[in-house]
Amino acid sequence: MELTHAEDVKKHVRVYVTVFVALLALTIVTVTISYLNLSVVPAIIVALIIASIKGSLVASYFMHLISEKKLIFAALILTVVFFLALIFIPLLAMSDRIH
């Protein structure tokens, strides 16, 4: 993004506002759904999908990941792999418990 010109930035500003409105709308949606008394598993799935969409919007546009260099993606892919290990290895350990 270091070569971005002032004209491009003006276009970006419109995108930022759109993302901002989308984030607020998704917040209202997820709060509303939480009052619908869904059973636990679908409630968790829906809430995490909405949170992931919001998170992707922030990372892609506010942190302008969509136009970022390859090296950052490489570092982030590695991070995702380790993050998933961090989340799932303890779960595997639980399913393997001796009763």
Place this chain on the structure above:
Amino acid sequence: MEIPYTIKARPDTGLFNAKLGIWLFLASEVMLFGALFSSYILLRIGSVEWPHHVLDVPLATVNTAVLITSSITMVMSWASLMMKDFKKYRLYMGATVLLGFGFLIIKYFEYTHHFHSGELPSHSTFFAIYFTMTGLHGLHVIGGMIVNSYFWGPGSKMWKTEPERFTNRIEVAGLYWHFVDLVWIFLFPVLYLL
């Protein structure tokens, strides 16, 4: 000694150094918060019952909106510098700091309410992980506010001498601030809604 590649991209990485630095730092932050989310899952699976909607959802929804708003003011402060508008930069950066402060004030009311009701971290597994996760997140908000206040105040002198370097600094501070917002986007449903 001059710090290398503060403006121009390093040929081998294609990035100015601070940008690669902040992304690697954020990657380590993912692991820090990831460990806590992992703990949360284990604690929740291992518990007999888990409270639903015991926290103040409307207040936290307002706080989510406050933090999201602070994210757009942050990106607008950087965009203002890209358009060489220093006055607007000061306005947006000032708003970002104030919104961060607003977030902490609301959090303070939430915390004191819990303390008065005897809902201390020792009250239950839920409150233990709630205070750990929101407490660590709150510390990150305070850290970001300190950096942003510096760049709003004394640190902004650099705009006159090295405008491009200063713009890059705001971009990097922004990446951190958006990350703090991103963590909250996941904390909010996990702790308040589910």
